[in-house]
Amino acid sequence: MAASMDQAARKTRASRPSKDVDERVRDRSEAAILEAAGELFARKGFDGVRIAEIAERSGLPKANVYYYFPSKEDIYKALIGKLLAGWDKALEELRADRKPAEALGAYIVAKLEYSRQFGSESRLFANEILRGGRFLSKANRDHMRAMTRDKAVVIESWIAAGKMSPISVRHVFIMLWGATQFYADFEVLACDALAIKRITKKDFDEAAATITAIVLRGCNVVESAAEARSTDT
Amino acid sequence: MAASMDQAARKTRASRPSKDVDERVRDRSEAAILEAAGELFARKGFDGVRIAEIAERSGLPKANVYYYFPSKEDIYKALIGKLLAGWDKALEELRADRKPAEALGAYIVAKLEYSRQFGSESRLFANEILRGGRFLSKANRDHMRAMTRDKAVVIESWIAAGKMSPISVRHVFIMLWGATQFYADFEVLACDALAIKRITKKDFDEAAATITAIVLRGCNVVESAAEARSTDT
DNA sequence: TCAAAAGTTGACGTTTTGGTCAGGTTATGA
DNA sequence: TCATAACCTGACCAAAACGTCAACTTTTGA
Known part of the structure; x- marks a missing residue:
């Protein structure tokens, strides 16, 4: 259910045993985006939400949201x-x-x-x-x-x-x-x-x-x- | 619940007794717009609907929709x-x-x-x-x-x-x-x-x-x- | 220590969209 | 017939929205 295939593949945490808690930035950011998007989609429907809103609500700049998710649709599908x-x-x-x-x-x-x-x-x-x-x-x-x-x-x-x-x-x-x-x-x-x-x-x-x-x-x-x-x- | 006050006022059918059936163009057009809009809003929500769609579905050009309703919001409220x-x-x-x-x-x-x-x-x-x-x-x-x-x-x-x-x-x-x-x-x-x-x-x-x-x-x-x-x- | 990978970001381009407008056509009623 | 009101519409605009990008900073791992 992660952003997209290529990006998810990069996650390979076997090769990165530094933090056992593994509070990866990626995980936190994706979670923040998903949570913000969830609230917004719930209230305004797919078309009613602008990714700029998602970005603002999750405390990230818009371009950063696109770094984690290739499109608005992908965010939505991840939530479904x-x-x-x-x-x-x-x-x-x-x-x-x-x-x-x-x-x-x-x-x-x-x-x-x-x-x-x-x-x-x-x-x-x-x-x-x-x-x-x-x-x-x-x-x-x-x-x-x-x-x-x-x-x-x-x-x-x-x-x-x-x-x-x-x-x-x-x-x-x-x-x-x-x-x-x-x-x-x-x-x-x-x-x-x-x-x-x-x-x-x-x-x-x-x-x-x-x-x-x-x-x-x-x-x-x-x-x-x-x-x-x-x-x- | 008609389009807007000034336009509705113009309708004064007492001064226009030509057709008893009174199948006014206005009535038919408004009805067509409302019906098309109803279906669309129901399926896609307020933000998900473009007035171009409403126009297309009701068989009217977009500018004509605006002739009858001052804004998308007004169409929506009329339906509510x-x-x-x-x-x-x-x-x-x-x-x-x-x-x-x-x-x-x-x-x-x-x-x-x-x-x-x-x-x-x-x-x-x-x-x-x-x-x-x-x-x-x-x-x-x-x-x-x-x-x-x-x-x-x-x-x-x-x-x-x-x-x-x-x-x-x-x-x-x-x-x-x-x-x-x-x-x-x-x-x-x-x-x-x-x-x-x-x-x-x-x-x-x-x-x-x-x-x-x-x-x-x-x-x-x-x-x-x-x-x-x-x-x- | 340091190069590569991951993450961050402001600014930009393109397309879409709500809404406008000027000018045209048709119906009305005397 | 004809003036007026109602109706129609192609073309246009400014704002917004999606998505891109190149450059920048931070983290990672050896």
């Missing part, structure tokens, strides 16, 4: 790559060997937490999808489809085992995605809806509790453990 | 205005005198139908919110807040009347918004999730059914046909 990793992580909670209520609750919490902590990444992803996913590679989309299918199978196994009522699993995924991303992606709307100025951790916790409660009850998920009250951590 | 009307319409379904199950179901259907029929408007709105709502006026936001509050009161009245279990009404709104907009706004993701090429009417119907089922059951909305007439606005 990072995104997809995070996308998967929450889904990992959905495993067939877990109790449905537990797994679904954990998924909702993880997804909300991800979008809370990585708000700008989440918005960047939303932005990209909204525009039709121009920059998503076929591999990216194949991976996402496969992931969805696998997790759908997990939930269908719970349904088959009578642990929850039969529903259109894939539509439920969409409900969950929509609900969990809303707070980060459409923060303005969420704030208006909640009649607050800024969304806090507490609001996210309430969101998790509400979404979990409705979805679990909505799917008639059986709660074997009589307790399992609110959806903490 | 149209959006908010649609936004309200679905919410009208939520009236205290209706039965909760009926009203909520109708709301979900109306919201989905709106985003299906006016996909590009929905995406444009999403785009605008994602970017922090730069072009939303204070009046716009005040209106939306007031609308949300009113409808929250309606649902809370149902809760108070024991017609559904107590939940965080405003978080439920967010769930509903997220779920109902997803299909239009994040079509790419929705297609991948549903393992289909394009979303059809049938998919929207299934979505409505699933969302309604989960939310109604999730909120323990009582389906008793008998009562549900204690609150009368």
